[in-house]
Amino acid sequence: HPVLAGKRHMSEKNSLVILVVTPGCDQFPSLESVENYTLTVNDEQCFLLSETVWGALRGLETFSQLVWRSPEGTFYINKTEIEDFPRFPHRGLLLDTSRHYLPLASILDTLDVMAYNKFNVFHWHLVDDSSFPYESFTFPNLTKKGSYNPATHIYTAQDVKEVIEYARLRGIRVLAEFDTPGHTLSWGPGVPGLLTPCYSGSHPSGTFGPVNPALNNTYEFMSTFFLEISSVFPDFYLHLGGDEVDFTCWKSNPDIQAFMKKKGFGEDFKKLESFYIQTLLDIVSAYGKGYVVWQEVFDNKVKVQPDTVIQVWREEMPVRYMKEMELVTSAGFRALLSAPWYLNHITYGPDWKNIYMVEPLAFEGSPEQKALVIGGEACMWGEYVDSTNLVPRLWPRAGAVAERLWSNKMVTNLDFAYKRLAHFRCELLRRGVQAQPLSVGYCDVEFEQT
Amino acid sequence: MEHRGLGWPRLPRLLELLAALAVQAVRASAIAAASPDLSLWPMPLSVQTTPRVLHLSPDNFFFGHSSTSKAGPSCSLLQEAFRRYYDYIFGFYKWHHGSADLRVGVELQQLQVSVVLDPECDTFPKISSDESYTLLVKGPVASLTANRVWGVLRGLETFSQLIYQDFYGTFTVNESNIVDSPRFPHRGILIDTSRHFLSIKSIFKTLDAMAFNKFNVLHWHIVDDPSFPYQSITFPGLSKKGSYSSSHVYTPNDVRMVIEYARLRGIRIVPEFDSPGHTQSWGEGQKDLLTPCYNGKEPSGAFGPINPIWNTTYSFLSKFFKEISTVFPDEFIHLGGDEVDFDCWASNPEIQDFMRDKGFGRNFKKLESFYMQAVLDMISAINKSSIVWQEVFDDASKLMPGTVIQVWKVEDYTREQSKVTEAGFPVILSAPWYLDWISYGQDWKKYYAVDPLSFEGSQEQKKLVIGGEACLWGEYVDATNLTPRLWPRASAVGERLWSHKDVRGLEDAYRRLTVHRCRMLRRGIAAEPVFTGYCDHEDRM
Numbered sequence: 001h002p003v004l005a006g007k008r009h010m011s012e013k014n015s016l017v018i019l020v021v022t023p024g025c026d027q028f029p030s031l032e033s034v035e036n037y038t039l040t041v042n043d044e045q046c047f048l049l050s051e052t053v054w055g056a057l058r059g060l061e062t063f064s065q066l067v068w069r070s071p072e073g074t075f076y077i078n079k080t081e082i083e084d085f086p087r088f089p090h091r092g093l094l095l096d097t098s099r100h101y102l103p104l105a106s107i108l109d110t111l112d113v114m115a116y117n118k119f120n121v122f123h124w125h126l127v128d129d130s131s132f133p134y135e136s137f138t139f140p141n142l143t144k145k146g147s148y149n150p151a152t153h154i155y156t157a158q159d160v161k162e163v164i165e166y167a168r169l170r171g172i173r174v175l176a177e178f179d180t181p182g183h184t185l186s187w188g189p190g191v192p193g194l195l196t197p198c199y200s201g202s203h204p205s206g207t208f209g210p211v212n213p214a215l216n217n218t219y220e221f222m223s224t225f226f227l228e229i230s231s232v233f234p235d236f237y238l239h240l241g242g243d244e245v246d247f248t249c250w251k252s253n254p255d256i257q258a259f260m261k262k263k264g265f266g267e268d269f270k271k272l273e274s275f276y277i278q279t280l281l282d283i284v285s286a287y288g289k290g291y292v293v294w295q296e297v298f299d300n301k302v303k304v305q306p307d308t309v310i311q312v313w314r315e316e317m318p319v320r321y322m323k324e325m326e327l328v329t330s331a332g333f334r335a336l337l338s339a340p341w342y343l344n345h346i347t348y349g350p351d352w353k354n355i356y357m358v359e360p361l362a363f364e365g366s367p368e369q370k371a372l373v374i375g376g377e378a379c380m381w382g383e384y385v386d387s388t389n390l391v392p393r394l395w396p397r398a399g400a401v402a403e404r405l406w407s408n409k410m411v412t413n414l415d416f417a418y419k420r421l422a423h424f425r426c427e428l429l430r431r432g433v434q435a436q437p438l439s440v441g442y443c444d445v446e447f448e449q450t
Numbered sequence: 451m452e453h454r455g456l457g458w459p460r461l462p463r464l465l466e467l468l469a470a471l472a473v474q475a476v477r478a479s480a481i482a483a484a485s486p487d488l489s490l491w492p493m494p495l496s497v498q499t500t501p502r503v504l505h506l507s508p509d510n511f512f513f514g515h516s517s518t519s520k521a522g523p524s525c526s527l528l529q530e531a532f533r534r535y536y537d538y539i540f541g542f543y544k545w546h547h548g549s550a551d552l553r554v555g556v557e558l559q560q561l562q563v564s565v566v567l568d569p570e571c572d573t574f575p576k577i578s579s580d581e582s583y584t585l586l587v588k589g590p591v592a593s594l595t596a597n598r599v600w601g602v603l604r605g606l607e608t609f610s611q612l613i614y615q616d617f618y619g620t621f622t623v624n625e626s627n628i629v630d631s632p633r634f635p636h637r638g639i640l641i642d643t644s645r646h647f648l649s650i651k652s653i654f655k656t657l658d659a660m661a662f663n664k665f666n667v668l669h670w671h672i673v674d675d676p677s678f679p680y681q682s683i684t685f686p687g688l689s690k691k692g693s694y695s696s697s698h699v700y701t702p703n704d705v706r707m708v709i710e711y712a713r714l715r716g717i718r719i720v721p722e723f724d725s726p727g728h729t730q731s732w733g734e735g736q737k738d739l740l741t742p743c744y745n746g747k748e749p750s751g752a753f754g755p756i757n758p759i760w761n762t763t764y765s766f767l768s769k770f771f772k773e774i775s776t777v778f779p780d781e782f783i784h785l786g787g788d789e790v791d792f793d794c795w796a797s798n799p800e801i802q803d804f805m806r807d808k809g810f811g812r813n814f815k816k817l818e819s820f821y822m823q824a825v826l827d828m829i830s831a832i833n834k835s836s837i838v839w840q841e842v843f844d845d846a847s848k849l850m851p852g853t854v855i856q857v858w859k860v861e862d863y864t865r866e867q868s869k870v871t872e873a874g875f876p877v878i879l880s881a882p883w884y885l886d887w888i889s890y891g892q893d894w895k896k897y898y899a900v901d902p903l904s905f906e907g908s909q910e911q912k913k914l915v916i917g918g919e920a921c922l923w924g925e926y927v928d929a930t931n932l933t934p935r936l937w938p939r940a941s942a943v944g945e946r947l948w949s950h951k952d953v954r955g956l957e958d959a960y961r962r963l964t965v966h967r968c969r970m971l972r973r974g975i976a977a978e979p980v981f982t983g984y985c986d987h988e989d990r991m
Contacts, residue, residue, distance in 0.1 A: 099982040103989075130982045148984040348887045349926070384891070387989045388976040389934035429930070436931040440645045440676050440924075442694040447930045448649055 011043055013077065016063060018048045018056050025053050028234050029120060029171050031374065036085035039063060041077055057171040058084065058118055065427070088360070090336060090375030091405040092121030092175065093398060095390075098128035098186065099382030101153040106387045108166050113395055113433050115170040117402035122167050123175045123239060123377055126155070129185035134160070134178075138228045139221075145189035160232060175292065176233045179241025180222070181211035181276050193217060196256065198249040209249020213276035214259035223283050230287040237309065238284060242302075243294035245273050274302040281305065292336065298328055309374065311336040326363040329372040337376035341401050343394060344381040350439055356400035356417055359409070375405055392436035396425045489965035490611050492664055492945035493953045494630035504558040504589045506613065506621040508540040513606075516562045516593065521569035527599050528563065528571065530714050535606045538973055539613050540621065556589035558623060561609060567597045574709075574779045575600055575666060575718050577916065582631035585609055587623055603716040604630065604664055611969065634902070636878055636917030637947040638667030638720070639940060641932075644674030644731065645924030647698040652929040654711055659937050659975045661715040662966075663944035668712055669784060669919055671722045672700070675730035680705075680723075684773045685766075687735035705777060720837065721778045723771070724786025726756035726821050738762060741801065743794040754794020758821035759804040768828055775832045782854070785825055788839035790818050815845040826850055837878065843870055854916065857881050864905035871911035879918035883943050885936060886923040892981060898942040898959055901951070918947055937977035938967045 022034075037050035037059035048059040062084065067077050093114055095102060111122060126134045132146025135156045144150045155163075164174050188195040188208050193215070195208040212218050229238060247269040250256050256272070265271040277297055281304060284291055292309040299318055310328045312321055312335055319327070321339035328335045340358045355378075361370045378401040380394055399421055403411065411417075418438065426443035428435040434447055490497065513532035515522050523529060570579070583596035583605035594605040608630065613623045639660055641648060657668060672680050678692030681699050693699045700708075709719050725732075733740035733753050738760070740753035757763050774783060792814040795801050801817070810816040822842050829836045830850065837854040844866075855870045856878040857863055863881035870877050882900045897920070903912045920943040922936055941963060945953065953959075960980065968985035970977040976989055 100979055101984055101988060131984070149986070152986070153984055153988075345890045346888050348889070383982050384979055386979050388971070389931070389978040392931035392934065434930045437646055437926060437928050439926065442647055442677070442698055444695065444697075446647060446649060446698075446928065448651060449655070449929070 013041070013046045016046045016048055016060075018059075019050070020053055020056050021049075021051050028168055029054050029173050030236060031089055031173075033089070033120075033171070034085075035089075035118075035120070035171070037062075037082075038084070039066075039080060039082040041066070041080040043079075046077075054120075054171040055085075057115070058086075061116060061118060065424075086118070086120075086406045087408060088373070088375035088405045090121055090377075091119050091402065092123045092336070092375065092377035093119050093394075094123040094125055094338070094377050094379040094381075096125045096128065096380065096382030096385075097133055097155070098125065099130045100386035101131065101133055101148055102382075102390065103387055104155070104159050104162065106390055107163055109391070109433075110394065111163070111167050111170055111172055113391075113428065113435075114172055116428065116431070116433075117399050118406050119398075119402055120171055121173045121175050121375075121377065122163075123177060123379075124163070125177045125179065125239075125381075127186060128179060128183045132186040132190065136225070136228060138224055139190060141190035142187060143190070146186040157232070164234065173235045173237075174233060175235055175237055175239050176229065177239030177241055177292075178226075178229060179239075179243065179294075180280065181213060181273070182243065182245040183241060184211050187211070191221060194221060196249050196253050199252040199254065202254075205252075207249070209253075210245050211276065212253075212256070213250075213272055213279075214256050218276075219279055219283070222280055226280075226284050227287060230284070230289050237290045237292055239292045239311075240277075240280060240284065241294060242273075242277055242297040243313070244296065247273075270300040273300055277302045278304075281308075295324060295328070298331070298333065299324075304333075306332060307334070309334045309336060311338055311377070313338045313342075313379070315339050322363045325360070325373065326365055326369075329363075329365055329369040332372070334372045334374050336374060338379050341376060341378045342381065343378050343397055343401075344383070344385060346393065352397045352400040352421065352438065353414055355397060356404060356414065357412065358404060359412075360404070361409070376401065378402075391434040395428060395433055395435035396421055396438060399424060489962035489969075490608060491941060491962050491966035492948040493950070493962070494608055494628050495950055496629040497626065498628070499624045499626040502556075502625040503616075503622050504556050504587070504625060506539075506558050506623065508621065510557065510559055511536075511540075511561075511621075512559075513561050513563060516564040519564040520567060521563070521565040521571055521599060521602075525569060525571040525599065527714055528569075528602060531603055531606055535610050538610050558587070558592055559590045561592045561594055563602055563605075564593060564595045565597070565599060565602060566595060570598045570600070574713055575716050576781060577635055577718075579635075579666075579716070581635075581664075581666070581716070583608075583628075584630070585626070585628040587612060587626045587628075589625075600666075600716045601631075603661070604632075607662060607664060611966075632664070632666075632948045633950060634915070634917035634947045636667055636919075637665050637944065638669045638878070638917065638919035639665055639936070640669040640671055640880070640919050640921040640923075642671045642674065642922065642924030642927070643679055643700070644671065644677050646928035647677065647679055647694060648924075648932065649929055650700070650704050650707060652932055653708055655933060655975065656936065657708075657712050657715055657717055658973070659933070659970060659977070660717055662970055662973065662975070663937075663941050664948050665940075665944055666716055667718045667720055667917075667919065668708075669720050669722060669921075670708075671724065671784075671923075673731060674724060674728045678731035678735065682770065682773060683777075684769050685736060688732060689735065691735035692731040702777065709779065718780050718782075719778060720780050720782050720784055721774060722784035722786055722837075723774060724784075724788065724839075725767075725825065726758060726818070727788065727790040728786060729756050732756070736766065739766060741794050741798055744797040744799060747799075750797075752794070754798075755790050756821070757798075757801075758795075758817055758824075759801055764824055764828075767825060771825075771828055772832060775829075775834050782835050782837050783829055784837040784856075785822070785829065785842075786839060787818075787822050787842035788858070790814075790841070792818075816847065819846050822846070823848075826853065840866060840870070843873070843875060849873075849875070851875070854878060856919070858884075858921070860884070867905040867915065868907050868911070871905075871907050871914040875914065877915045879915060880921050883918060883920045884923070885920050885939050885943075886925070886927060888935065894939045894942040894963065894980065895956060897939060898946060898956070899954070900943075900946060902946070903951070918943065920944075933976045934978035937970055937975055938963055938980060941966060941977075 033054045034051040035055050035058050037055040039059050040047045050056040131148045132142050133154045135143045135154050147154050167174050196212040197204045198207045198209050295310055295312050298310045310333045312324045325335050337360045378398045422438050425435050429443050429447050579600045580597045581600045581604050583601035585605050586593045596602045616622045677694045678688050679699050681689040681701050689699050712719050741757040742749045743752045743754050826836050840857050843855045854876045857866050858880045860881050879902050902915055920940040964980050967977045971985050972987055
């Protein structure tokens with residue numbers, strides 16, 4: 001605690017005055033939102049000034065972190081002058097609700113802690129191979145047949161609305177991801193004919209592969225489905241996935257072989273993948289949405305619109321991730337960094353340090369190129385994660401990513417970071433967050449299961 | 451003679467073949483007809499199940515004592531267990547239908563418990579406690595027979611794992627015959643309450659989960675360098691100065707509660723007061739205990755391990771361990787003895803003189819042994835037995851027979867097992883089971899695959915392996931992440947220590963473990979997922 005040098009000028013502050021310059025209270029945050037604020041605490045005033053409501057939210061969080069309590073119990077705040085704004089505009093956290101269902105409460109709690117860390121994008125990887133918990137109103141069978149349990153393990157339209165509004169109130173954008181054409185096994189039971197039937201020689205093997213790109217029905221379905229998605233999720237961007245498309249099933253299917261021939265793609269299935277994704281992107285653009293895709297879409301040379309955002313997630317393939325960042329930005333695309341921030345990859349010891357020391361712009365490029373890096377995302381994939389271990393696995397480790405994306409490039413001293421992060425972790429406990437310890441030690445009030 | 455996992459009892463020769471065929475047929479249909487959710491963990495020694503089902507009604511079913519049982523309603527350990535297991539079986543069933551409107555079939559009205567020998571109801575469990583039991587599930591009265599209450603506890607757990615709800619929500623159990631007893635008598639979990647304080651509540655939760663997995667020893671590594679949370683009656687200054695704060699302590703009442711909570715679950719509490727290393731926090735409250743380190747001729751201000759040359763050290767330890775021996779009822783006390791850093795001792799001129807006088811030369815292992823021997827003697831003088839980490843054996847000149855050695859160093863641990871058992875000492879294996887060493891993926895498989903007896907040695911040597919312990923050191927663990935980090939990974943160790951050595955199939959283990967994990971979740975243990983999937987009742991839903 002700061003030293004109280006005698007009972008000098010200690011005026012009582014009983015209000016924080018907030019001035020927001022630009023209206024926008026009922027709007028949704030966007031990539032362009034201005035999150036600047038200044039905070040002035042002295043004898044005369046206790047004043048938070050921001051351009052927008054989003055900046056005010058960030059300032060409130062900072063203000064709450066400045067207030068401290070003496071051993072006697074009195075609340076104090078020191079004379080302070082803060083000028084703050086984020087380094088990157090896209091500071092995200094990915095949750096995977098397909099490998100394991102996450103109860104609504106877990107998602108809402110995560111949004112709370114994101115706000116404490118000034119994260120501003122919730123990347124919701126809603127569906128995948130394992131399960132389809134998103135309740136679609138145009139295709140209710142997707143959920144009925146694809147969820148783990150359609151009575152309990154789903155997100156209703158109301159749930160989704162609640163997440164979007166809860167996020168909005170915290171200045172957090174919801175970036176919904178419906179990953180195709182791979183990672184779609186759970187879509188199959190609800191939409192017969194959508195997935196490619198794999199073949200064993202001349203007979204269907206009984207298993208299915210990625211979405212079938214050779215059928216018109218596929219694109220009719222995607223058109224209708226993404227019309228729904230575009231209307232449900234208000235953010236300008238949708239994440240369309242496009243990662244890890246396994247070509248073996250496509251290859252085995254005779255209809256697809258015929259299609260490849262017709263289209264003149266030869267043996268190059270990347271061309272088929274491109275064909276699918278391009279068509280999909282056109283569909284989504286027509287609904288007035290922008291999109292984010294995984295890096296394979298770029299790596300496989302799919303023709304995408306110039307304002308596509310590429311999310312870099314692969315550590316070493318096809319090149320090391322910093323090289324990938326260079327390639328993506330030099331081709332003129334905006335980039336999001338995730339590769340070194342896969343928080344589901346746990347190891348023994350204080351791995352937050354490695355997470356913290358990542359420098360997103362550590363590649364060769366002009367300032368204009370580097371400006372194309374709009375931020376990054378910490379990813380918590382769900383193979384081994386659900387509500388039993390989500391919170392301790394996320395926090396405080398994700399906090400290291402949060403600072404890297406918000407704070408100045410020069411803020412890299414590990415000792416300084418450790419001191420603050422350890423203190424912040426105890427503060428998280430005080431706020432009821434089940435954040436795990438950074439290393440040996442203690443907090444005044446420890447976590448107790450309610 | 452060890453039975454295989456799914457054996458059958460002996461029968462007169464004439465009928466043996468027929469019986470074998472019948473049981474085969476029954477087993478085959480049992481596998482087909484039994485609910486796919488039926489999963490026992492750890493796998494009992496011998497399980498016979500039939501497709502005949504019985505139904506249980508939450509309103510009618512009860513646990514009772516057989517008229518010939520040596521235990522009765524005055525045995526509060528059993529009464530408490532009955533209450534707990536009723537809750538585990540029916541508890542989360544929120545919507546009680548009125549009086550049972552049972553489907554067609556036989557009702558299971560009672561599980562009758564029979565203790566054959568002197569129950570040991572009001573005693574503490576020991577290394578030699580008999581945990582065997584037989585469970586005969588048939589309508590209308592099933593029977594659980596055991597020599598002692600400890601076997602009843604194990605049998606109740608198994609019984610609770612047999613019950614499932616069918617599609618209509620009816621509580622169902624298949625007629626079965628189970629004979630069970632553990633492979634190893636010492637099946638432990640180590641928790642570390644010095645690196646991070648663990649609330650009593652979280653220790654209770656851990657004990658609950660241990661009972662679900664048939665663990666029977668909580669190795670309480672209670673103090674260490676960073677903090678001394680144990681409130682000593684004889685030396686109150688130890689925790690007053692050595693704990694993280696006055697709220698980060700275990701009062702005598704806390705300790706009593708933990709011991710009793712464990713006892714009711716058939717779990718021994720083995721406390722560890724590690725010395726002479728790992729004792730920084732002791733020096734806060736006890737002046738002139740730790741060795742002052744020297745920088746040349748001057749004390750550096752830092753302190754090292756306990757000072758082994760002062761008489762006051764031994765009079766302190768004597769009084770201290772006298773208290774420990776009265777507070778903790780278990781026969782064993784863990785004395786630690788690991789990772790003693792010799793640099794500080796070597797720097798201290800008084801110790802240099804002592805080494806010379808004793809003729810130890812520059813071999814500080816001799817000084818370490820001198821210290822450990824004195825402490826070991828202290829423990830046996832107060833009629834307790836000792837467990838120590840492997841260094842005490844590795845560095846020792848001679849060691850009292852009966853001292854249990856805990857093997858923890860990963861490198862070449864099977865060779866260490868050979869050496870220790872060859873010298874005639876009992877072994878507790880921990881080396882492959884450091885659960886604090888987390889990594890990405892299904893690491894439970896590698897814990898499961900360990901064979902505690904895969905070292906070079908005779909049959910007599912192998913008998914000296916009394917069991918093992920999964921260790922969850924506390925550098926990165928506290929109540930926020932303890933439960934998901936321990937479970938269900940420790941369950942893999944639990945089966946390895948309880949079940950027959952041939953129960954090793956990973957596919958079947960995976961299937962049973964995922965069901966067991968959902969069961970622990972239902973019972974309030976936030977065990978983390980094994981892999982992609984779901985439980986009917988998720989945590990916080």
